[in-house]
Amino acid sequence: MIPKVIHLCWFGGGEKTEEVKRFIEGWKKVLPDYELREWNESNFDIHQNRYMEEAHACRKWAFVTDYVRLSVLHHQGGIYLDTDVEVFKSLDPFLNEKAFLGFESKDMVSTGIMACEKGHPQFLDFLKLYENRSFLKEDGEPDLTTNVRTLTKRLLEKGMKPNGRKQTVAGITLFEQTLFSPNTLGMVFGKRPQKTVTIHHYAGSWQEKGFRNKSFSYRLMHYAGGVLRNLLGTDGYAGLREKKKE
Numbered sequence: 001m002i003p004k005v006i007h008l009c010w011f012g013g014g015e016k017t018e019e020v021k022r023f024i025e026g027w028k029k030v031l032p033d034y035e036l037r038e039w040n041e042s043n044f045d046i047h048q049n050r051y052m053e054e055a056h057a058c059r060k061w062a063f064v065t066d067y068v069r070l071s072v073l074h075h076q077g078g079i080y081l082d083t084d085v086e087v088f089k090s091l092d093p094f095l096n097e098k099a100f101l102g103f104e105s106k107d108m109v110s111t112g113i114m115a116c117e118k119g120h121p122q123f124l125d126f127l128k129l130y131e132n133r134s135f136l137k138e139d140g141e142p143d144l145t146t147n148v149r150t151l152t153k154r155l156l157e158k159g160m161k162p163n164g165r166k167q168t169v170a171g172i173t174l175f176e177q178t179l180f181s182p183n184t185l186g187m188v189f190g191k192r193p194q195k196t197v198t199i200h201h202y203a204g205s206w207q208e209k210g211f212r213n214k215s216f217s218y219r220l221m222h223y224a225g226g227v228l229r230n231l232l233g234t235d236g237y238a239g240l241r242e243k244k245k246e
Contacts, residue, residue: 002095002115004034005078009065011040011056020083030087037078039068054135058142063135066147069114070127077118084201085112091197099123099172101151102180104200107162108152109174110181112200122158122170126151 006027010016016024027036046056046064055063069080079091094100099116101109116123129150137143156162158170166176177183178193181200192199 002079002097002099002117003077004031004095005076006031006034006036007039007069007072007076007078007080008036008083009039009061009068010083011046011061011064011068012059013041016083023083023086027081027087030090034079034091037072037076039072044068044072049130051130051133051135055142058135060135060142060144063142063144063147066111066150067127067130069111070123070130073114073116074120074123074127075118077116077120079113079115081198082112082200086199086201087197088192088199089197091115097173100175101172102175103164103177104148104181105177105183106164108148109155109160110177110200111147111151112202113180113198116172120171122172125170126154129154 008024024036027034047053049067052064052067055061055066072078073080081087094115097115099114099120099122101111101114104110104112135143152160155169155172155174160169160174161167164177167174178195180196180198182193182196
């Protein structure tokens, strides 16, 4: 059973934005009996792994977190949340899973919320992907490959079907997009699907205002991009954007 522990990361020592504080307070209200554990430089050794150490030196905190979240979940179990995730419903119904993730598009998993029991073998497998990996490429530039792509690739190798539908792969239950990372027309008007448990605001924590406070035109473009990603697949959507730049 997944323990009632919420893990969050805040590296770099910066002050949390008001939006991040609001989201975390929301977690406490919706999940009052869950323990919150914050990970930062004071309680996690960033020098234990080359990838993490180099990402930290480059001040790429999100990539530091890519390693930390996998480490704490494997060694302690629980639920990891990005600090720009908003929680609307209890996570209790998912605690009987061995591990879970959700889709963010039909062919990519989301890592804004992820969970497992302590010692889950697939999370150890994920962690090992970073063991001999460098964050800096041969030319000295940072490797900005997201953990979404890294973990999705691994799950595809394990048999994941890129259809956005609920399925179990390598002992992990993958839930449909609507539950944890919805991208629907209703979101443009500030309405979430009835089934939605969390919403990932996608880097809202690094900005002054999050998705909820963005202009209508911004939200409409965000929705349109999500629709194209679901129709074309993430790589197809990326190719379309590159073609547009040309």
